[in-house]
Amino acid sequence: xxxxxxQALVFDVxxxxxxxxxxxxxxxEPFLARHAPGASATDFADAWRRRYSPAMEEVRSGRRPFxxxxxxHRENLEDILPDFGIDIAAVASDEVEALNLAxxxxxxxxDSVAGLQRLKAGYxxxxxxxxxxxxxxxxxxxxxxxxxxxxGAEVAQAYKPSPQAYLxxxxxxxxxPEQVCLVAAHNGDLAAARRCGLRTAFVARPTEHxxxxxxxxxxxxxxxxxxGDFADLASRLGL
Amino acid sequence: xxxxxxQALVFDVxxxxxxxxxxxxxxxEPFLARHAPGASATDFADAWRRRYSPAMEEVRSGRRPFxxxxxxHRENLEDILPDFGIDIAAVASDEVEALNLAxxxxxxxxDSVAGLQRLKAGYxxxxxxxxxxxxxxxxxxxxxxxxxxxxGAEVAQAYKPSPQAYLxxxxxxxxxPEQVCLVAAHNGDLAAARRCGLRTAFVARPTEHxxxxxxxxxxxxxxxxxxGDFADLASRLGL
Numbered sequence: 001x002x003x004x005x006x007q008a009l010v011f012d013v014x015x016x017x018x019x020x021x022x023x024x025x026x027x028x029e030p031f032l033a034r035h036a037p038g039a040s041a042t043d044f045a046d047a048w049r050r051r052y053s054p055a056m057e058e059v060r061s062g063r064r065p066f067x068x069x070x071x072x073h074r075e076n077l078e079d080i081l082p083d084f085g086i087d088i089a090a091v092a093s094d095e096v097e098a099l100n101l102a103x104x105x106x107x108x109x110x111d112s113v114a115g116l117q118r119l120k121a122g123y124x125x126x127x128x129x130x131x132x133x134x135x136x137x138x139x140x141x142x143x144x145x146x147x148x149x150x151x152g153a154e155v156a157q158a159y160k161p162s163p164q165a166y167l168x169x170x171x172x173x174x175x176x177p178e179q180v181c182l183v184a185a186h187n188g189d190l191a192a193a194r195r196c197g198l199r200t201a202f203v204a205r206p207t208e209h210x211x212x213x214x215x216x217x218x219x220x221x222x223x224x225x226x227x228g229d230f231a232d233l234a235s236r237l238g239l
Numbered sequence: 240x241x242x243x244x245x246q247a248l249v250f251d252v253x254x255x256x257x258x259x260x261x262x263x264x265x266x267x268e269p270f271l272a273r274h275a276p277g278a279s280a281t282d283f284a285d286a287w288r289r290r291y292s293p294a295m296e297e298v299r300s301g302r303r304p305f306x307x308x309x310x311x312h313r314e315n316l317e318d319i320l321p322d323f324g325i326d327i328a329a330v331a332s333d334e335v336e337a338l339n340l341a342x343x344x345x346x347x348x349x350d351s352v353a354g355l356q357r358l359k360a361g362y363x364x365x366x367x368x369x370x371x372x373x374x375x376x377x378x379x380x381x382x383x384x385x386x387x388x389x390x391g392a393e394v395a396q397a398y399k400p401s402p403q404a405y406l407x408x409x410x411x412x413x414x415x416p417e418q419v420c421l422v423a424a425h426n427g428d429l430a431a432a433r434r435c436g437l438r439t440a441f442v443a444r445p446t447e448h449x450x451x452x453x454x455x456x457x458x459x460x461x462x463x464x465x466x467g468d469f470a471d472l473a474s475r476l477g478l
Binding site: 070124132133134136137140141147148149150151154155172173174 | 309363371372373375376379380386387388389390393394411412413
């Protein structure tokens with residue numbers, strides 16, 4: 001047994017469980033057709049996502065109190081509109097908000113739901129995402145992600161990769177860090193979890209950033225488990 | 240439609256969704272057989288539960304920082320053992336802890352799971368219980384309670400009937416109070432929720448406290464919905 005003593009698997013979500021880039025591009029397309037004809041929807045998704053980590057860094061650094069991701073996403077969206085030649089004053093606020101909720105409507109990778117169902121038979125499964133509770137809830141309800149609970153940044157009141165995000169999640173589960181395993185497609189997330197004492201499982205998602213992706217194609221440390229997808233992960237854990 | 244504009248149903252759990260008295264008595268029975276032969280298991284359940292609200296009052300009053308219910312239950316359990324002639328020093332700590340987890344193993348009322356499945360098709364459903372996240376998670380996983388998320392006191396960092404317990408739950412859901420309906424078998428819980436602007440649904444659980452129950456047998460205000468059980472509640476909401 002690779003993960004002896006582990007009782008809970010906690011999951012990075014954006015990129016690991018769901019395909020954010022395709023989902024955002026799909027929902028941005030009709031918006032761009034109206035307001036910025038000819039703009040690339042995947043460029044728009046990439047631009048929006050580039051503001052993600054800097055926005056959370058304001059919170060992680062202590063310069064800003066904890067603010068849920070829906071709010072940061074909305075600010076970031078308003079920030080990038082001018083880059084695509086869109087005048088925010090010319091777009092109805094409701095329309096901006098509808099696009100902001102695209103993060104609640106992301107599709108899982110093809111293996112995610114069936115894999116989580118198998119993993120749920122042997123472990124507590126929960127997201128440990130920077131996405132807020134309502135975002136994760138809407139996504140799960142729409143896509144059928146069978147979480148046992150919705151954990152993550154909003155419950156911990158700390159954004160990954162701050163240690164508090166991992167440690168408070170273990171604490172809420174009533175577990176020691178080594179009884180929890182983070183499943184993620186990102187070496188940096190796994191490295192931060194390992195520094196907190198969690199176990200680690202890497203699942204490659206080589207097209208998260210599109211066909212030309214060059215990061216996180218391979219495990220960069222000796223993670224306890226390395227799997228090709230969630231079906232492979234379940235098999236490796238004997239489920 | 241009785242609950243026009245409501246997007247989420249949040250549930251009291253102990254007494255409303257699950258039968259705590261029978262469950263605690265069932266798990267206390269073998270413990271008492273070993274340590275206090277002849278003691279009544281239902282008396283034991285009632286004694287343990289009587290300490291519930293006073294323990295939370297220490298937190299609600301601000302005399303004690305937020306402390307999760309598993310910890311309060313353990314303290315309360317140790318407090319009542321002498322009343323049943325049990326010397327805490329004579330019982331292994333693991334055995335006390337195993338009994339403390341009886342709250343994680345409570346059975347739902349017969350209509351709860353099927354009713355929640357129906358309600359889930361039309362609403363976000365989540366516990367708004369004073370039970371902590373891991374307690375609610377274990378209970379749901381064992382009993383098949385199909386929550387969309389686990390909310391409640393630990394997420395809100397406030398115990399019902401403090402207003403913050405209701406208001407922060409609505410806030411986490413991204414909803415205004417009137418878009419949330421509390422489902423509970425307790426008039427006092429519903430009254431506190433109504434004072435915060437939530438809608439209210441009363442479901443009678445006339446044997447929560449055993450065959451001689453005299454409280455909460457009938458609705459004491461004009462709650463928006465009054466139902467006989469969760470199946471009736473689902474029907475009244477058109478599901």
